[in-house]
Amino acid sequence: MSRMKKAAVILLIVLLTGCMPSQLENKGEVSGNTIAGMEKEPVISYEMPAASPTILINQFGYINESSKVAVFKGSEMPEEFYVVQEDTQERVYTGYTENKGYNEKLQEYNGYGDFSEVTRPGTYYIEAPILGRSYSFRIGEDLYGQALKEACKQYYYSRCGVELAKEYAKEKARSACHTGKSRFREEAAALEAAGGWHQFGDGSREVEWAARNIGALLFAYELYEEIFTDDTGIPESGNGTPDILDEIRYETDWLLKMQNEQTGAVYAGVTVCERDRGMGMVSYVEPEDIQSSKAFAMAMAKFSYFYQNYDAEYAGRCLRAAENAWRYVKRYDTAETDAWKFSAAAELYRASGRGSFHKIVLEYLEAGGYKEDLDETAFFGCIAYISTSRQVELTYCAEIAEVILTKAEEISKETRGSVYRIAGNPSGENHQELLLDMMYLTAADYMITNREYKNIIENHLHYFMGRNEMGINYADTEIMKQLDMDSKLIVMLSEMAFFAK
Template identity: 35%
Template sequence: MKSKKIIALMSAVVICAGMITSYSGFQTKAEASELNVNLITNGNFDTDLAGWGNFTTNGGEGEVTFEDGELKAQVNNCGDEQYSMQVYYDGFKMYKNAKYRLEFDVSSTINRTIDYRIQLNGGDYRSYVDGQVKISKDVQTVSKEFTMTEKNDPSPRLAFNIGKVAGETPEAHSIKIDNVKLILLDDTGADMQDEKPKVEQKIVLNQVGYKPDDKKKVVFRAETKDRKFRVVSTATKEVVYEGEITGLAYDNAAKETDCFGDFSSVNTPGTYRIETDSLGSSFEFTIGKDVYNNLFKDAVRFFYMQRCGQDLPEELAGKWAHPTCHTDLARIYGTDKKIDVSGGWHDAGDYGRYVVASSKAIADLLSAYRDNKEVFGDDFNIPESGNGIPDVLDEVKYQLQWMLKMQEPASGGVYHKVTCANFPGQIMPQYEKEELIVCPISTTATADFAAIMAMGYENFKDIDASLAEKCLAAGENAWTYLEKTPNSVVKNPKGISTGEYGDTDDSDERYWAAAELFKATGDSKYDEAFRKMANSKIQAGYDWSRVGHYGNMAYLSAKGADQNVSNNIKNYIINEAQDIVALDKNDNYNVSNGTDYYWGSNMQVTNNAVLLAEAYKIIPNKEYLEYAKEHINYCLGKNSLGMSYVTGYGSDYVKHPHHRPSTAQGEAVPGMIAGGPNKNLEDPLAKNLLKDKAPAKCYLDNSESYSTNEVDIYWNSPFVHAMAELNMK
């Protein structure tokens, strides 16, 4: 799965922490190969532009190509900022107090000024060295020696800003760059000391704990000679259980050999550790009926913490409190028309609001409520707590009210998203002051909207009849738009570099919409539309880009559903559940990713837990629930990094998520699940520090590793959904 993010301005600087064997990527002294050689591996452009990137923003227009052994940048419009067009190179390191020389050749078809810099690739993007150079048709060599005065940076950026310069309004032109060099001249006195390595956790399990009757497994991450393990009470130091260490299996995703233990018979409430003679001790964990209560509440409260367009007071939001944000009217892209789209949830680590992402998140929360109402009380510490309505419905209502604003009333089509043109820095939401832009209508957003509005009607018709009727009318209006509008391919409009949520096929979204509208209305036209699509192809997926299973669950629970279609859906779900269990059994940590760890891999883990729980309702195979819970155990520490991917929970948990409020305030909001390992290394920090790592270990607890450590509403939502389905609250 490709990430929704198209990020050009964001990278990393903070030295990584939280890895199973933590290291910054620096040695105790410079590697011999780094001294007096070019750190830019493709600075001569002999055959291509490998390693180089570029972007345009804020009105910049142009393209970058390889021509005659040089990098050629065709600048058609300089835009509004120096960085409105940028050519950049990532993939090198810099050391504090080391001396460098930056050198390059440059020319232009017109006389103009450009900016060059090596910068912190995130945060405030401050420069370590910079300068401006007036360029012309004559090739000139620019050379500058400097000393790195700031702390070690494992992933800086070399940037050529070829956008607007004050006092210049150049016509279209081209710039050529060649022979780019960055030479480490002298490391005398350089600070190359590594962080103290983190002790590798050899005994891993769910660090939060277990309910008394749960299956309880532990993984020993070594070819140990120990044949016994002990469960020890942390209160009394008493050994309460001694078990066998069994098996010896190689895990291809983690590139390690492990052994295993089972202590399911330990069910007395308390706090414990697991020990062996040679491997030491595990982190402590708790056994108790209410072991997940606080975790579950914080995972749900995350949505309140993401509220946009509303004051979050300190008594409810703590240090992450902020005044009302993003309330200005937003301009519809390509027009001068402005509309009110205030409200809703900030999507992720950024402050954009996206219809398709919101749709998955709402679907998970409403499905969780549908399947286990008992776990959702009216006491989750949000403004509406105590009003007699489950807080999860109050939270969904807040988002539904925003989504209704995203529908174009006349046509019924739904705008894809509202963001600024670019992502902001690591600031609190009230400080993002750039123009809000509503991106064009898409059929994927419209179909998702139709499905969600039908779900809104179902869940609020007995609570808030006015809202319910408004939702249903909006959903049916969206369907009318879909009936006369073909599939639209979704891409970011020109000049917009925020989350794309691109999609080329809306068939699964229409499938979901038809099922939910049929369930809500009983209208045969929706049934006919759904059956036609299902008989052609049963759709699957709990992702934002593949939403078929939401349609399947809706149809299975609809009155008057066709029995043959329903049976085909059930068979499909059972077959998929069997495939998941087979993958679980073949993985030392009992999860179903195989070796396919991609952007947001923890979403796949929790989505599969949901599917197994749904399959159990069709065929009560106990393995489905057992392995569904193992997926949650994985998220809470039973994984090859030995850490909990949920902020604030466990002994070793995510502390530096890619989440602007958390970074700005210096502490992570609790209850957020990180995206998790991503073998594709899609941010500069990951590329620099995770080379050659096993797929399941391609993760950094670093706020600038956005491809492994971002949080998102539609990653928390399946986590909540799975915990509710499995009664893990």
């Protein structure tokens, strides 16, 4: 994504010199037809080993030449530890423990064991006197690429309304679900609303949630397009389109069903409920609302922009649907421009080049509310604006870059002094926050290519994959099972897979 990279260089010059011309040169148009109340929390159960592990590692594994550090827990620390090759039981490395002493915040004794010198591909574990042994882990060349494919495939496993064939889903194969029509709550009518990704275990789906997932997935794709292949093992693999775009199209097909084409309004989602007296399940279409229409406009405009090179006709349909939703929003939304409306306008401006959308973007940026509390939704709009080849106000682009880079520095400071080398407290309860922070850090690292930021992102992957105080592989047991977290994990993995190549 060279435009964003070039823009970042210009922005850095602006920030350093204080020279802010009013506009970037318009680099051209994309022409013609090509592009001119369901909140629930899933129940997560962690299956703990008989004893909490005391040698903590990334249970997925490490890249050959990467930094490799185990965290030790225990009131007594051994002087040495050993890396053992699992199949031969041979000790291939002897290391010396760095004792970190007692950590009052965590109320535990910690130490480090650096085994970065072990680079040969294989499966290993660590053992040490007093502490015992770790879980097994791999060392290899493309582990992040493999993890990325698995994270992306979670969306296929979550498809609604279609059979998951054993050829693609293996042990997760199942018959088609939720294929019937969904009822309107206040009308004697129904809507064919099968499709999309399951948000909750009961099959409920929400438009705003879908838009956030699409935003994160396309952000990862925009930064590291070449990492996303056409061979992840879904039915569309091998069709010449990156599988991540095929997967998003499955969701946008459902989103199109959620729009009233006559008014442009978008239904909030589909809720699946159990009937009274055990009569099975029934699904309801949630009423149209303005927020869902804004989120729909953002997601569909964003997808149209990236999909135009693969299917211009479908991309054009998505853009027209986004503009239709926008007309509904414009007609009925009397409130000040919020983050969803800003992001929708930014994506519509990027895709269509229309000045009316640019005007909304500038009004929001001038108000500056995003500077105090940059949330995920506003972030997507900011990235769209600084990445577009359309005419922009460079002053606002510089301000956006400064906000993202300042946020990155705040995250970086939080990791210093952390035993597990992460931002915030390692409580196991703030994974959404940590994943969002890593998305911001990925953007900052793309702008300025900072080795420290890459290390922080990788250390958070180590944390999510087992190098944490509980010794739980959260990526496998929690994050990949909740798509709104999985999408942000995909952002992290795409960066690490790109730089590991």
